[in-house]
Amino acid sequence: MIQERPVVISIGYGRHLFSEGNHERERMIRCAKETKHLYLLIFTSAHDKLERQKVSDTLTLCPTGSHFKLTQLWNAYQRAAKLVRSNKNDRVIITTQDPFEAGLAGYLLKMRYGIPLTVQEHADAFSSSFWRNETIGNRARYILGKYLLQKADVVRVVSKRSEETMKRLSLRAEITRLPVAIDTHTFEGVQSLTPDSIDEFWLLSVARFVPQKNIPLMLRAFTTAYQTNTHLRLRLVGQGPEQKKIEQLIQQLFPKMTKEQLPIKIEPWSNDVAALMRRSQAYVLSSNYEGWARVLIEAVLCELPIVTTDVGCAGEVIINEKFGLVVPVNEQAALTEAILRISTDQKTYQIIKENLRNIIRDELPGTRIDFYGNDWIATLE
Numbered sequence: 001m002i003q004e005r006p007v008v009i010s011i012g013y014g015r016h017l018f019s020e021g022n023h024e025r026e027r028m029i030r031c032a033k034e035t036k037h038l039y040l041l042i043f044t045s046a047h048d049k050l051e052r053q054k055v056s057d058t059l060t061l062c063p064t065g066s067h068f069k070l071t072q073l074w075n076a077y078q079r080a081a082k083l084v085r086s087n088k089n090d091r092v093i094i095t096t097q098d099p100f101e102a103g104l105a106g107y108l109l110k111m112r113y114g115i116p117l118t119v120q121e122h123a124d125a126f127s128s129s130f131w132r133n134e135t136i137g138n139r140a141r142y143i144l145g146k147y148l149l150q151k152a153d154v155v156r157v158v159s160k161r162s163e164e165t166m167k168r169l170s171l172r173a174e175i176t177r178l179p180v181a182i183d184t185h186t187f188e189g190v191q192s193l194t195p196d197s198i199d200e201f202w203l204l205s206v207a208r209f210v211p212q213k214n215i216p217l218m219l220r221a222f223t224t225a226y227q228t229n230t231h232l233r234l235r236l237v238g239q240g241p242e243q244k245k246i247e248q249l250i251q252q253l254f255p256k257m258t259k260e261q262l263p264i265k266i267e268p269w270s271n272d273v274a275a276l277m278r279r280s281q282a283y284v285l286s287s288n289y290e291g292w293a294r295v296l297i298e299a300v301l302c303e304l305p306i307v308t309t310d311v312g313c314a315g316e317v318i319i320n321e322k323f324g325l326v327v328p329v330n331e332q333a334a335l336t337e338a339i340l341r342i343s344t345d346q347k348t349y350q351i352i353k354e355n356l357r358n359i360i361r362d363e364l365p366g367t368r369i370d371f372y373g374n375d376w377i378a379t380l381e
Helices: 023-032 069-086 101-113 136-151 160-168 215-228 243-253 273-278 294-301 332-344 346-357 369-378
Strands: 007-012 037-042 053-056 059-063 092-096 117-121 154-157 174-177 201-208 232-239 264-267 282-285 306-309 324-327
Touching (some): 101 117, 101 136, 160 174, 273 294, 294 306, 306 332, 332 346
Parallel strands (some): 007 037, 306 324
Antiparallel strands (some): 053 059
């Protein structure tokens, strides 16, 4: 007997989904096709002035429109409860984007209506102490998250690293894994420049300027490497609450240089990652933790050698010495050495480039875009 398609109520974040033309919105449209209907309940503020939006026959975006941040959870719970009641004759699944505030709303719905709860853990927040030590709030979320993960029916992760962490927590829930989707068509025909084609060796990093990304570590490691190899350049693309701190640190590291002379350039956020990678010779990531780090897969698709800390898909997809150089988290000397090696050791660089040229794109995790909706729904139950 063929089981009817479920009504899926997802609670989480993503105000950008209300705007057309972004890849994540297209991904959710694909996912919704595998459901009877997919409702995305999104934490938003009343100041965002976002309204309920029916994107397709099977996808509806539902903003909480909360007047206060503290009421977003309650508003999400109320709206989700109404959806559960209006679909009482259907098979309903609740899924939450994290095991914290969103997870709590999902757990309350599970307790009230007895429906299955799938909690998603995409940040790899439990593998190390970095995330929980960032703020007092994260320490409280860590305790809440461990409790809610134990109450879930299914826990979905994006990497083998996170899967192993969930197993160590001895969860009663089934653990499923599905990497973040990536549309390879965006990167077809894109190749990075080779280091011998220009006088400068450009490193690229695209990131939100937040503590997770540990950009100060990257800047200090780059500065030390620059003292040995003055051909090095770093293009830092992004924005975020730590931008002022980052700009001040760059000036401290290069006190005698004007802004024009600096070997580090900060550029505003761009969605055209492929074009940025084409202008670069290597990609660098210095994060303390990552759920998946999709940007590293994008670098692989652009045949761009990588220097990364051991986070996300490093070790699973980004194999040390094959597609790049993987170094321990938060170790400046190791990151400096890797930057120097990727920029000066032509033999290592060419071996990595050759490995990147020989990849089979469709075998990279998350690139089965045409089947992603089916894969996604399978991980929820």
